Amino acid sequence: MGSNPLYLMASWLGSMTVGDLFGLFCMHVLMPAAILLEYLVVIPKGRHEYVTWAYDLNFFVVWFLTFNVYSNYYMLMIRHSRVEKTVRVREYHDVSEDNKTPTETNYCSLCEMDVPPRAWHCKVCKVCILNRDHHCFFSATCVGHNNQRYFMCFVFYVWLGISYGIFLNLFIFIEHARLNTGQHIETYIDNTYKYIGYHVLGIENIDPETDFSLLTFDWSSTFIYGGWLAFELLAVIIHYPVSMLLLYSMLTLYKGYPPSRNQLKAPTTNTITNIKIMLGERWYLVWLSAFIPSRLHHDGYSYEKLARKDMDLENSLI
Secondary structure (H helix, E strand, C coil), X not given: CCCCHHHHHHHHHHCCCHHHHHHHHHHHHHHHHHHHHHHHXXXXXXXHHCCCHHHHHHHHHHXXXXXXXXXXXXXXXXXXXXXXXXXXXXXXXXXXXXXXXXXXXXXXXXXXXXXXXXXEEECCCCEEEECCCEEECCCCEEECCCCHHHHHHHHHHHHHHHHHHHHHHHHHHHHCCCCCCCCCXXXXXXXXXXXXXXXXCCCCCCCCCCCCCCCCCCHHHHHHHHHHHHHHHHHHHHHHHHHHHHHHHHHHHHHCCCHHHCCCCCCCCCHHHHHHHHHCCCCCCCCCCCCCCCCCCCCCCCCCCCCHHHHHHHHHCC
C-alpha cells in the first residue's frame, strides 16, 4: 500500500504545512507572474527601442532558465527519497561495495521499520528519508539521496534567473526610460518634485517660471516607475537568501553531507566522488537539463552503523 501512487499522493497532500502551501504558491503564482512580466513587458520594451539580436537572444535565455527551473523543480518532487519506496528491507543487510562488511540498520520507532544507517525521519513528511538533507518548503518534499541533483540544479537556476532579471531590468530602465506615457524619467521626476513642493508642501517659490495651475500629478508614470522599483527591490531582497541556499548546496556537494550535520561521522571521500554520489556519473551534463540520465555513484544505504553516542547526536539534529 505504501508504494501505491494514490496513497503517496494522499499522504503528501495530507502532510503539507503552511510553509509548504506558501512555497507552492510562490512557485505556481508569483514566479510565473514575474516570468510573464519579463516576457510580455520588460524584454519587448527594450526590443521596441532598439531592435537588435541581443534583445531577441533574451527571449531564448529566459526560456532556457525557465525550462531548467521548472523541470528540475518537478523532478525534485517526483524523484523522492522515501525509504519505503527507495530500498527494499532485505537489501539493508547486503554486503557493502566499499568495505565488504554487512550494512547494519537502525530502527525508526515512528515508521516502525528498519532503515539504513544514514536515513533520518522527517516530521513534516512523516517518513524516513534516505540521506536526508532538509525539507524543501517550495516543493513540499524532502531533499535526499535520489533528488539531491535536482534540488541543486533548481537552486542554481533560480539564482541565475534572479541575477539575470535584476541586471536586465536595470539596464532597460536606465537605457530606455521612456515608458507607456512617452515621458522621459527626468521630466517625470522634475514635474513630480514641483507638484509635491507646491501642492503638498506649500512652497510657492519653488520655480517662478512654472504655471502650477496647469501642473498635474502623473499617476500613470508613478504606477509604472513605482511598480518597477518595487519589483527590482523585491528581486534584490530575494536574491540574498537564494544565494545563501546556493552556497549551502555547494558546501554539501564539496563535503559530501549537509553542513548542518557537520559533527556526524561520515565516510572520507574526495570532492569528485562526492559530486558523483549526489549528481551522478554524468555530473558535468546534469546542469544542462533535468532529463539527462546520470546514474548515482553510490546506493545511498551501504554505510557502517554509527556508535551509540553518534546515533544520539544524529537524532538530536533531526
